[in-house]
Amino acid sequence: MKINKTYRSLLDKSINSMLSAIEIYNKPNFSYREETFAILAVNSWELLLKAYLLKSSSYKMDALYKMEFVKKKNGENSTRKKPKLNRTGNPTTIGIFDVINKLEELNIKFSENLKASIESIIELRDNAIHFHNEKQISKELQELGFACIKNYMGIIKIWNIDINLSNYNFYLMPLAYVDSKIEVDSIITDEVKKYLDFVKNKVSKSEETDEDFTIAISIDISFNKSNSFEGIGMKYDPNGVSINVTEEDVRNKYPLTYEQITQKIKERYIDCKRDKIFNNRMKKIKENPNLFHYRKLDSANAKSLGKPYYSSNIWKELDSFYTKKTK
Template sequence: MLLVAKSRAACLSAVESYNRASSLYREETFAILMINAWELLLKARVMREHGGKASALHEYRQRKKKDGTPSKFREVKTTRSGAPMTIGIDRCWNLVSNYSKHRIDAHCIANIEALMEIRDSATHFVATDALLRKKLTEISLAAVRNYVEAAQSWFSISFSDLNIASIPISFDLDQKEVDAVAKKSAEAVTKFLAHMQKVEAALPNDQSPYSFTVRVDFDLIKKKDGAAVKAAVVGGAEADLTVTVEGDKVPAGFTLTYQDLVKKLQERYSDFKQNGDFHTLMNAVKPNAKLCYERYLDPDKRKGTKKSFFNPNVLKEFDAHYTRKEATLFDPAPSE
């Protein structure tokens, strides 16, 4: 469905805009794009519930008789250009929240409304206040997680290429700075934060796959800690974050074992064979630290047999060598 493809593109653009640390308008840009992503996704869900009919999204009004009185018949509202006008995002979430299965709840709706508040309040404050930036980040991270949850539940879509953790990584806020400015916020910011606190307090305290906010905290460990993961920034202006994992700790994101990877490849390609050509490709993939992590089965002795773990992005490395099975909107076949 075209609506779903456009929705996903808007979500990716929102995350990319947030992670552009040099942008001075990134929180507001994220909110605008993420609202658009949600509106398109919700409309796609409404259409699917009505057999894919676009008319399910049309906004209607009462016709008028020749004498100007209302008729019992309805007609589709049109835009200035004459195109059918569609229902708004609030009407969409009301419809989806009342479906019998896979519906969104108050937590998800409150988060979308918070994004709309960020969009509407953008002219009243600049996101330099530490408390404000923290709250915007917590709302933004929850928005992406909620969106992925809904898209996967409704359309069985994989988001293996969307690194949700990238949002807090780009969040450069010291927790101490938050505490230091807690009583110095501008009036507009104070009102915004108070409103968000009131909304969150009013939400039902129940188990939900959706969140209004996601708490973000940072701790700098200044002593050797066996439970800590070592990280080092290498390179120049466009440095990569290199994570060194000790012992039996496997880095986050390396979710596929060798057996899992082979199964994925068998499901993905029509001509896949676990032969010599495949092993040659694997030998080229394994040295790539962004795609493969190898750990010893006995990590303390660091010798003997190793076990490999792969990042789902490794699948793209095989697209040029095998023929994809039926493509989907979110996982299109590679161009020839």
Template structure:
């Protein structure tokens, strides 16, 4: 049985984003930043068209472009006619029109997703102004590409129950192609300067308040020596006979990055019905004894009666998801 039309758009979107990822993961490909932007935007347009179609009950009319024609008097006609392209085929709405159609619905794109797409469009539209992306622009594109794929996976799962996370492995870190130190900008043209600043401003204008979605994601690679044959698996346990592993302060903060204020802010941004009330504390307090979710840091580490501050792991979201409604 042939799948519904909206799922055929999703399949094409998945093929386009996969092509974008495969091209980007080829470090010797000279046009990879621009190509990724082109293919990724095509993937997003197909994905959004799939959502528009699904919401319209697969009525293809929802994707058509209509316009008036001049009457004999020269005034535009009241009747709207289907627009066609140079090949005589029906025209379909653009990426921007898809975003506008979803604007007033529950599927409205989160602000970070829109900003990410704006940034990719800027790279695509301005690619004619540079021959090879310099180090700063390459780094920016990498961060935008990682966020774009992550956002694509999240919305595909939320809208269509399609999980593409295992087949979309982005992105080959720049650490494997260049020294790991921070890249200093070496701008070769005024056009690149303006584009770099524009991309930076897009990322800074959007507050971190839309849960899992992002404008840009920075990836860091840490290289450590490993004795592969002797490597051991590690798991959290309260068994007194287990081998003890000590975590540094930095390790703990990386594992438990949110304090109480951060947690409440993220929950408020994630759920439509979240309130800091007794119901919230009824869910939160039982988690305080489980290292999977929380960790207390004491002013005097050797004195459990000293002042403390609690920090939370992102795993707590899995618990709160069972009690609150996602936006």
């Protein structure tokens, strides 16, 4: 199937911009880390949304341009419009907020959490010049970055955009150690405080029922005095790196009970029933150690009683079989 060249170019530039944003953020020593990430991430989002708007508008380029009325000879406006030209004589494209508005006009639903996340990153970009002491709030900014990338990958899957994420090592930013207990050795500027208040307001108004998109992902690092040999060794990929986790970590990884899942499917799907097909799919899920864990009361006793728990990633599996309700 032939794909529109402009559409394909916008998608390629978008994915490369986001990968560049992650690469810059991951550098061990980069003094303009958060601001550069915001600039590239916003550019990536804008290109992605413009590509989707172009496709949704039957690939008509006028959908991406700022339009103005054609002037008559007498100086009055005619009924015809033409693209507004910039200083170089090329058409001027619309901004990211106008793109979002146009998508909504086309009845393309846009999560409030998603819009708030994008707006928070845009404000970070626009306020970068005022961030004289951004290191004091690097943890908060990293939480926005985590959500930004998660949402970016999520919208590609939900809208079925023509990007194969499996072609990229599209990992979220590695969790750098940020000690929240360190005393701030300088006073946060008024500009930075205003920005933090702006984001906090967005977070406070976020929809908790929105499981697909979030404004910020909390970072919580804890250290135990016990040695790592007391943990449970796990390896999901034969070529992967071994990690050690405690029983508490396992509970965090598999937080859902069967009862919680069966209750949630009523709220989440319009065509899911607890029938034989559903039971067979749940049986298949139990075979996947990434989605299912049987937690024993006594892990040292092979005959110990226990209880089954499921990973929250189970929803991605069930989403492929059932139709989600419209929010």
